[in-house]
Amino acid sequence: MPVEIDIAHVARLARLGLSDSELEHYRGQLAVILEHAARVQELEGDPEVDVTHPLGIVNAFRPDEVRPSLDRDEVLDQAPDAKDGYFVVPPAMEL
């Protein structure tokens, strides 16, 4: 089954700034892989989808107790840009 891929759209969704030649390269590779992956449609029957935890764990709640978290300065130390206890980011919307 040949697979249609709007690779520029997919790259935009994934926030990957790729050049036109890179996009074309990946489009070709994805087409081959997806053709193989499309074999999932060969499955006979229509099993009930049960892909929850193999040991049947559903929800895990912890007690609602205050406890120490990671050290803020140590965490912010790893950020490319931080100021006054915050992460600094470029504008996310037009003002």
Add this chain to the structure above:
Amino acid sequence: MESLTIATAGERLRDGSLKAVDLLAGVLKTAADTEAQIHAYLNIDRAGAGEAAERADNELAAGVDRGPLHGIPVALKDNMMTRGLETTASSQILAGYVPPYDATVVSRLREGGAVIVGKTNLDEFAMGSSTENSAYGPTYNPWDINRIPGGSSGGSAAAVAAGSALVGLGSDTGGSIRQPASLTGVVGMKPTYGTVSRYGLIAFASSLDQIGPLSRTVEDSALTLETIWGHDPLDATSYRGDYPDLFSGIGDGVDGLKVGVVKELAGEGYEPEVHEHVSSMVERLRSSGAEVVEVSLPTFDIALSAYYLIAPAECSANLARFDGIRYGLRVEGETAEEMMSRTRASGFGPEVIRRILLGTYALSAGYYDAFYGQAQRVRSAIRDDFARAYQQVDVLVSPTSPTVAFEAGERTADPLSMYLSDICTIPCNLSGDPAISVPIGLDSRRLPIGFQVMAPALGEPMLYRVASAVETLAGFDARPTIEMVAT
């Protein structure tokens, strides 16, 4: 030194005939002699390891015994967080990243007195089957330095095979512990999903990822798993029930057990020598009293296809966190989106980009049901197939890998051929069941061959029982001779 195991070194550390600092020195000497050829480590933590070894000696001398890994040199795959020690997952996007916390497995190793030698190489974010997708250069196989060690835990596997650690930890999403174990002649084990905490493991595909040991012997594998597994409140998928005794069946042999040979994991694409060794081991299990039957699990034929939709789908979501804001690389841009898109395109390597694109596509509007939704149905059918099989047999067996170690560069240009390396190991990730690879021999080129044993969820005692019998029957004691290259 080269023949030491956790068990034998542990005895000598306790009777005083071996010091942890000398054991570490021996391991570091091996690393110094072999790293230029095999490049198992990204980073060796001499200072931290030295302190841990000294502390172990002092404690053991004072009668403080922290358990089987006390004083034992351990190699850690570099996708597990180590507080204060750089952790990159072999990606440029995390170059220089120093975690503010330890992964739970790392905390447990430290509490157990283990000596963490350093961080080992992997395929970037654990995506690959050869350890060639590392941003810091490939790892080579100690058995033949022109070949790859498998992946993605190729660094930990190569370190254990070469003797630059007594044991290693890896992570297994589609075979990333078992396949490199098979290709480097060591024991590699993927535990039941949920039994080893994933807190502090850099996520690839969260419903499939599981940490486990790479070791020289089956006993060492169980000793290590016993140290790292158990419930962890920091991992919401962590199993809260009773954990079985891993040693309860070791040494009991296979007399009276039912062993199923997986029909689908043979034939075209499987090297004849791999097939011969595996068949011969099956015969030996039969003559040791096991009842051997052939079992068909038809969905195995499409397991790989399902995996290469589910794993990339989950990775595309998990890796969204690498956005140039909280940690790692940032490439500046005018807007947040431009900054993110530049950062990610520049920081991720080609295989990671390929899988993010694949996963994003499989989850996108219009394709979701035909690809991701159908892959989930296949996953359910695989679980049903396993459940049916385990009504008939105690364990399932197969080759771990269809081939022995391949040559460096042989499959890098063709992603699909690389993906086929995991055809035998993927089903147990999709089911969540435990599985192990045990070395059973060398082919005519002196390259190791692994034998896979699979068991139902929480069937680790049965898994180790059969693995231990396989180990005894194989009598595999060969060691690699690393060719020194003139530099």
